[in-house]
Amino acid sequence: MRLSLVIVKMIKYIIKRLALSVLILAGVSIIIYSLVRIKPGLDFVEAKYYAQMQLDDTGEVKEMVKRQQEIYGLSSGIFEGYLVWVGNILDGNWGESFIFTVNTGEVELLVDAEGNPILDSTGNQLTKPISSSNVLDIIASKSTISFIIALIATILQFSIAIPLGITSATKQYGVVDYSVTVLAMMGISLPSFFFGALLLRIFSIQLGWFPYAGLTDPNSTLPVFIDNLHHLVLPITVLVILSIGGLMRYTRTNMLEVLNSDYIRTARAKGLSEHKVIYKHAFRNTLIPLVTILAGILPSLFGGAMITETIFSIDGIGKAAFKAVTSGDIPFVMAYNLFLSLLTVIGTLLSDLMYAVVDPRVKLIGGR
Amino acid sequence: MSTLTKDLEDNKNLPNQEESEVSLADSAKVISPGRLVLRRFFRSKLSLIGLVTLLFMFTFSFIGPLFSPYAETEATEDYKWVVSVLPHQIVVDEINEETGLEEEVTYYFYEVSDPYQVYSKTLPSWKHLLGTDQYGYDVLTRLMYGGRVSLLLGFIVIFSEVIIGMFFGSISGYFGGLTDQIIMRVVDIFNCLPGMPILMLAASLIDGWGVPARDRIYYLMGILTIFGWSGIARLVRGQVLGIRELEYMTAAEATGLTTRRKIFKHIIPNVMPQIIVQATLGLGGIILSESTLSYLGIGVPFPYAAWGTMISSTSGAEGRDILQNYPNIWVPAGVMIVMAVLAFNFIGDGLRDAFDPKMRR
Numbered sequence: 001m002r003l004s005l006v007i008v009k010m011i012k013y014i015i016k017r018l019a020l021s022v023l024i025l026a027g028v029s030i031i032i033y034s035l036v037r038i039k040p041g042l043d044f045v046e047a048k049y050y051a052q053m054q055l056d057d058t059g060e061v062k063e064m065v066k067r068q069q070e071i072y073g074l075s076s077g078i079f080e081g082y083l084v085w086v087g088n089i090l091d092g093n094w095g096e097s098f099i100f101t102v103n104t105g106e107v108e109l110l111v112d113a114e115g116n117p118i119l120d121s122t123g124n125q126l127t128k129p130i131s132s133s134n135v136l137d138i139i140a141s142k143s144t145i146s147f148i149i150a151l152i153a154t155i156l157q158f159s160i161a162i163p164l165g166i167t168s169a170t171k172q173y174g175v176v177d178y179s180v181t182v183l184a185m186m187g188i189s190l191p192s193f194f195f196g197a198l199l200l201r202i203f204s205i206q207l208g209w210f211p212y213a214g215l216t217d218p219n220s221t222l223p224v225f226i227d228n229l230h231h232l233v234l235p236i237t238v239l240v241i242l243s244i245g246g247l248m249r250y251t252r253t254n255m256l257e258v259l260n261s262d263y264i265r266t267a268r269a270k271g272l273s274e275h276k277v278i279y280k281h282a283f284r285n286t287l288i289p290l291v292t293i294l295a296g297i298l299p300s301l302f303g304g305a306m307i308t309e310t311i312f313s314i315d316g317i318g319k320a321a322f323k324a325v326t327s328g329d330i331p332f333v334m335a336y337n338l339f340l341s342l343l344t345v346i347g348t349l350l351s352d353l354m355y356a357v358v359d360p361r362v363k364l365i366g367g368r
Numbered sequence: 369m370s371t372l373t374k375d376l377e378d379n380k381n382l383p384n385q386e387e388s389e390v391s392l393a394d395s396a397k398v399i400s401p402g403r404l405v406l407r408r409f410f411r412s413k414l415s416l417i418g419l420v421t422l423l424f425m426f427t428f429s430f431i432g433p434l435f436s437p438y439a440e441t442e443a444t445e446d447y448k449w450v451v452s453v454l455p456h457q458i459v460v461d462e463i464n465e466e467t468g469l470e471e472e473v474t475y476y477f478y479e480v481s482d483p484y485q486v487y488s489k490t491l492p493s494w495k496h497l498l499g500t501d502q503y504g505y506d507v508l509t510r511l512m513y514g515g516r517v518s519l520l521l522g523f524i525v526i527f528s529e530v531i532i533g534m535f536f537g538s539i540s541g542y543f544g545g546l547t548d549q550i551i552m553r554v555v556d557i558f559n560c561l562p563g564m565p566i567l568m569l570a571a572s573l574i575d576g577w578g579v580p581a582r583d584r585i586y587y588l589m590g591i592l593t594i595f596g597w598s599g600i601a602r603l604v605r606g607q608v609l610g611i612r613e614l615e616y617m618t619a620a621e622a623t624g625l626t627t628r629r630k631i632f633k634h635i636i637p638n639v640m641p642q643i644i645v646q647a648t649l650g651l652g653g654i655i656l657s658e659s660t661l662s663y664l665g666i667g668v669p670f671p672y673a674a675w676g677t678m679i680s681s682t683s684g685a686e687g688r689d690i691l692q693n694y695p696n697i698w699v700p701a702g703v704m705i706v707m708a709v710l711a712f713n714f715i716g717d718g719l720r721d722a723f724d725p726k727m728r729r
Binding site: 020023024025027031032035038039047178182185186188189190191192194197201205299303307310311321322325326328333334336337341344 | 557560561562565569573576652666679680682683695701706709713
């Protein structure tokens with residue numbers, strides 16, 4: 001009986017949160033769309049194809065521009081345009097990138113003018129890979145490498161930051177605490193572009209330990225997998241050092257709070273060993289607030305690292321977004337922003353739910 | 369009459385008070401909460417380091433240029449006139465006059481440009497303490513002007529953010545209900561926007577507005593403010609929610625104060641410590657955002673100096689050369705950014721500990 005009540009409550013809560021998420025996404029999309037639309041003069045499609053439109057005699061380019069404008073609702077007013085754009089997005093038509101194309105993996109069977117298959121010398125039908133510039137396809141294909149990098153970086157980040165945070169909390173105001181805090185703060189304060197350049201200068205140019213850019217080296221004698229990892233050492237270092245500080249300080253604060261609570265005093269009074277007090281009683285409770293960190297992980301896992309990927313020339317989604325911004329590929333930039341917001345919303349939702357699951361004291365009804 | 373009796377009473381109490389003061393004078397001293405906070409702030413070495421660093425940066429950026437013999441965009445005399453030569457080669461089918469046969473003839477010609485100035489990047493010397501960059505500008509002077517931009521922009525942006533955040537946060541927390549719902553949903557929306565990508569999108573749109581380079585920085589401030597106020601609003605709202613329930617607010621209600629007075633005289637001052645801490649920590653973040661945008665070429669525009677732009681010279685056409693051979697052009701700017709952000713973080717942390725009554729030790 002009681003269990004079913006809990007489940008009903010849970011479902012109600014989830015539905016309420018989902019409705020809220022939809023509302024937030026609607027707001028986010030309004031902001032992104034108006035940012036693009038408030039620019040005076042030519043809209044972004046016309047601006048992109050302006051020169052071609054002037055040279056165009058056949059009307060083909062005009063036709064294409066019109067078709068593209070339709071997708072983003074550029075031919076109507078800003079309000080109607082927004083509705084058109086959102087409708088297209090819900091249909092899965094997120095627009096086409098101006099500068100990127102990817103192979104979808106599917107192939108088109110080649111036929112001649114009469115519709116007969118064209119065969120090569122061995123009798124197989126010739127095929128042509130189908131390329132796509134649909135922004136969703138591009139996001140999907142580019143985020144793989146970004147995801148791998150982010151996953152490794154996140155695992156490293158957690159396995160370094162949490163133990164450091166705990167040590168620093170148990171030895172509060174000690175030498176270890178101070179040095180860890182200062183190092184963590186330095187990590188937070190480092191701009192990624194400066195740190196990246198510094199690492200390149202020292203470890204790649206000066207010492208020659210790591211490659212300068214990219215993901216593979218055709219001249220390398222190492223196996224492909226090892227070669228890739230070798231290329232990834234510096235970018236992952238940047239990501240880990242920059243993000244370790246926040247998590248470490250978060251762990252430290254939580255741990256300090258738990259260590260000051262009554263049940264820890266009880267545990268000590270019982271005569272438990274310090275090791276047991278910290279790792280069995282205190283540490284487990286610090287994990288609860290860490291669950292909220294989940295919300296922040298999701299966008300960084302799939303969203304790529306714009307600056308770091310650009311510096312180290314890794315062809316992930318972050319570098320693509322950077323290139324898109326600098327070359328006026330607004331369709332991709334809009335889609336990328338929307339994609340990241342979607343990840344943030346899902347992350348927040350997940351972390352709220354996880355919080356309710358992990359901590360029995362959290363009441364689902366009323367308040368956030 | 370009443371004042372007289374009060375005086376009398378006071379007089380009557382006086383000896384007693386003096387007595388107690390004398391007896392406690394050696395063991396306890398009354399200090400105001402403000403002094404207590406200051407004392408606790410200065411006890412922490414890290415916040416002291418932060419404060420000293422910040423003072424140094426302000427002196428360096430705002431007073432330094434007065435003593436510099438060079439201007440922000442003043443190129444050195446040290447340049448060369450250069451012409452660029454572009455070789456072309458075309459192959460033409462021509463009838464050989466001797467043989468009468470058609471054969472391929474290759475013509476070479478060179479396109480020579482008008483002479484132009486090329487400034488030589490230099491390493492540190494006594495004339496230019498940090499050398500000169502690829503445009504012939506004095507790096508040390510540029511560093512000072514870059515500091516002006518970053519610090520000034522940081523303070524203006526955080527000030528605007530605090531004003532906006534405080535306004536919406538306190539209204540939201542004080543009135544609750546539908547007002548709260550609407551404002552907090554807007555805050556949620558701004559919180560879910562991706563930080564850097566949306567800033568980049570907005571900053572790249574400034575170009576479309578045809579903004580002159582001089583005014584670009586004002587637009588930049590506006591963008592950073594618009595996408596940054598939501599955190600402070602959320603913080604203020606949470607604090608106000610708690611304060612609203614305290615007994616002294618019931619007392620304020622009973623004395624019939626106006627809503628505005630209650631919010632600005634009685635609630636806001638109590639939220640101020642948290643806001644100051646948040647603002648100090650936020651300043652570092654704003655400086656990072658600004659320098660990142662400048663690094664990407666959509667922040668403070670050339671020829672104006674900015675720390676981010678100075679580092680971005682490592683990624684341009686001469687990037688590899690500057691990265692490898694002229695660390696004097698880009699490393700100081702990076703060190704300045706780290707120092708500024710670190711100083712704000714140290715001070716913010718120190719303030720937080722100093723304001724927190726639980727942290728008393």
